[in-house]
Amino acid sequence: MKTIKTKTGIGKWLPRKYDLEKAEGTLQFADDLRFGSELLHAAVVRSSVAHGEILNVDDSEALKIPGVLKVLLGEDFPHHFGLYLKDRTPMAIGRARYVGEPVALVVAETEEAAAEAARKVKVTYSELEAIFDPVKAATNNSVLVHPDLHKYEHVDFITPQPNTNIANWFRIRKGDTEAAFKNSAHVFEETITCPQIAHGFIETFCTICKQDPGSGEITIWTSAQSPFTVRDIIAKGINYPLHKIRVIAPPIGGGFGGKAGMTVEALCLAAAMDEDIKGRPVKLFIPREEVMLSSWVRQGFVARIEMAVSDDGLMQGIRNTFWFDTGISAEYGANPVRSAGYTSMGAYNIPNVWADCYAVYTNKPFGGAYRGFGLPELMSALEVVVDIVAHKLKIDPV
Incomplete structure (x- = not known):
């Protein structure tokens, strides 16, 4: 068999750019x-x-x-x-x-x-008066972090809600969640919270x-x-x-x-x-x-997850509400909220989905991306709930 030689470097040890300068301490930041x-x-x-x-x-x-x-x-x-x-x-x-x-x-x-x-x-x-709780900020408009929200320019896929603290609202409606929850053998509801995190x-x-x-x-x-x-x-x-x-x-x-x-x-x-x-x-x-x-932080969140499950452990429906604590600015953080929203089923095939994801202003540092752009927040909360449900049903979480 003829061996084909390539010039790509595949299979060879190649130093990364700046490795030598980093080792010598001469790299200029x-x-x-x-x-x-x-x-x-x-x-x-x-x-x-x-x-x-x-x-x-x-x-x-x-x-x-x-x-x-x-x-x-x-x-x-x-x-x-x-x-x-x-x-x-x-x-x-x-x-x-x-x-x-x-x-x-x-x-x-x-x-x-x-x-x-x-x-x-x-x-x-x-x-x-300051507001620090994203759920309260989203549901109580007595304190507005940005009274001029209605004046701000934004891209067309971001949907700020004027006269509220909601900088973006992303929704998914799939199937018939009302029927799924009514007809399922088990319904579970859990709330998961996580604070803002510095990089x-x-x-x-x-x-x-x-x-x-x-x-x-x-x-x-x-x-x-x-x-x-x-x-x-x-x-x-x-x-x-x-x-x-x-x-x-x-x-x-x-x-x-x-x-x-x-x-x-x-x-x-x-x-x-x-x-x-x-x-x-x-x-x-x-x-x-x-x-x-x-400075910039990963957005904190409060996640309320409701899950409808059959006797044999199949997920029939899910209702997610995510309040992302985006601090005083959602200029970048509005989109991780959207990312979390459109992956709100996680890794699972769930036929009936109702999801609301909010980017909520609070009087805290501004939130944005951090290693995964909204997905680690959604997935971590969802997997915690999946484990809780499995244990309650005496089913192996795996």
């Missing part, structure tokens, strides 16, 4: 990039309240620190961003919606000066933005999983020509979904596009403490 003395640094002033009107921002003491150039507020960069739903501004405008939300951005010549100045900015709030990647967020004062071209260096998506979201958010935005993504130290879409890029860009700063690169590095407090 976003924070390792150097821009010389022209580089400016930004630091974030974050909300200390979960929900409140911003009455005053006093930056007088911050501006006295040597090297501080400017303190920017949300009103200075009032653009809305979002991949699926434009519900997020880089900084709070008029109202803070969660503990850790950016309310101001300090720009300085050094990282130390920026951090010190950020601590000197005094923000006065009038606290409002815990080793490299924290880091972004450097620069706008050329002549051509207006914007360059963004960022620790992002999806640079083309960042470019698209930025262009649409600021209504800017796509060909004038370049996004460069160095190797990243873990993401797991937490660096998909746009994270902190627009916040840094607010400084880089300021008329007094334009032309100089601005770096925004988010320290670990701030990442754990305020």
Whole structure:
């Protein structure tokens, strides 16, 4: 038999890209990039309240620190961003919606000066009632996290419900669930809960933005999983020509979904596009403490699963209600909710299905993708219920 030689490398040991640099410790991540003395640094002033009107921002003491150039507020960069739903501004405008939300951005010549100045900015709030329970937020409209939800742009397959806290509602109706539950030998109902979960990647967020004062071209260096998506979201958010935005993504130290879409890029860009700063690169590095407090998380959820089962253990029908805790933004998190919804039967052939999946606003950090895009949340809850049902019927869960 003739042996066919290929050039594909199949069957050979091939080093992955960057393996050598990682082993040597020479690989450059976003924070390792150097821009010389022209580089400016930004630091974030974050909300200390979960929900409140911003009455005053006093930056007088911050501006006295040597090297501080400017303190920017949300009103200075009032653009809305979002991949699926434009519900997020880089900084709070008029109202803070969660503990850790950016309310101001300090720009300085050094990282130390920026951090010190950020601590000197005094923000006065009038606290409002906050809501943290996604089921309560979905069923009680006395506290609205986004009163202007009806004004936000969104893609056509996302269905926000105005004057509620529901940013997306995905439904499935298959067969006759009412008859299935009425005629089945056994009906079970269980509720499974899971909190929001941080990604815990080793490299924290880091972004450097620069706008050329002549051509207006914007360059963004960022620790992002999806640079083309960042470019698209930025262009649409600021209504800017796509060909004038370049996004460069160095190797990243873990993401797991937490660096998909746009994270902190627009916040840094607010400084880089300021008329007094334009032309100089601005770096925004988010320290670990701030990442754990305020950044993208996997959505928490409350899952109520009802299952109709025959005597021999066959699933006849299922009713799922999933309330996903998407925090203060569903700009990316609206779609994992949809993914969970259209796989609401899990791995099983169930003839009668009734499913409602909601992306629910609460006064918490914003939720998005994390290792599976809505499916681990659905599958984990469903499999817990399947095991419970099997044990109650004295059937092997497998």
